[in-house]
Amino acid sequence: MPLVDQVQKDMVAAMKNRAEARLSAIRMIKAALMKAKVDSPKPLDEAAEMAILKQLIKQRIDAAEMYRKAGRTEQAEKEEAERTLIEGYLPAGASEAEMDAAIEAALSETGATSIKQMGLVMKAAQAKLAGKSVDGKAMSDKVRAKLQ
Numbered sequence: 001m002p003l004v005d006q007v008q009k010d011m012v013a014a015m016k017n018r019a020e021a022r023l024s025a026i027r028m029i030k031a032a033l034m035k036a037k038v039d040s041p042k043p044l045d046e047a048a049e050m051a052i053l054k055q056l057i058k059q060r061i062d063a064a065e066m067y068r069k070a071g072r073t074e075q076a077e078k079e080e081a082e083r084t085l086i087e088g089y090l091p092a093g094a095s096e097a098e099m100d101a102a103i104e105a106a107l108s109e110t111g112a113t114s115i116k117q118m119g120l121v122m123k124a125a126q127a128k129l130a131g132k133s134v135d136g137k138a139m140s141d142k143v144r145a146k147l148q
Contacts, residue, residue: 003049003089004033025082029089032056050133056086093133102128103142115147 007030014023032052037044044052060083067076094102106124110117121143126134 003046004030004037004044006089007033021078021081022085025085028082029053029056029086050090053086053090054133057083057090060086087133090133093135094129098129098132099125099134099139099142102126103139103146106143107146112147115144118143118147121147 007026011023011026011030014026032055033044033049036048036052040048060079064076064079064083067073067079102125103121105128106112106121110120110124112118112121118140122140125139125143126136
C-alpha cells in the first residue's frame with residue numbers, strides 16, 4: 001500500500017477516535033507528502049517518501065532540542081511524540097550489529113585507511129543497508145572512529 005494511502009487511512013481512524021494530537025501529526029505528514037507530490041514532475045517513489053519522513057523527523061528533533069533549551073518542556077514533549085509517530089511509518093531501523101557489520105564490510109571492500117576516504121566508506125555502508133532506516137550521524141561517528 002502506498003504511504004499516502006496508509007496515512008489517509010490512519011487519518012480517518014484518528015478522526016473517528018477523536019485523537020487530536022495524532023490527527024494533527026498525521027495531517028502534517030500528509031501535507032508534506034502531498035506537497036512533494038505536487039512539486040515533483042515524476043511520481044514519488046518509496047525512497048523519496050522515506051527521505052521526506054526523515055526530514056520531518058529531523059525537524060522534530062531540532063525543534064524539541066530548541067524547546068528544551070528555552071525551558072518549554074511541554075512543547076518539547078509534543079515534538080517528540082510527533083517524531084515517534086512519524087518513525088512508525090519508516091521501515092525497521094538497522095541494529096547496531098547490522099550497522100557495524102556493514103561498516104566492516106565497507107572498510108574491507110574499499111580498503112580505506114584514512115579519514116579522507118570516509119565518504120567512500122559511508123557510501124558503501126549505506127548501500128549495504130539499503131531498505132533499512134539508518135541514522136546517518138551515528139553511522140558517520142562509527143566510521144570516523146574506525147578510520148582514526
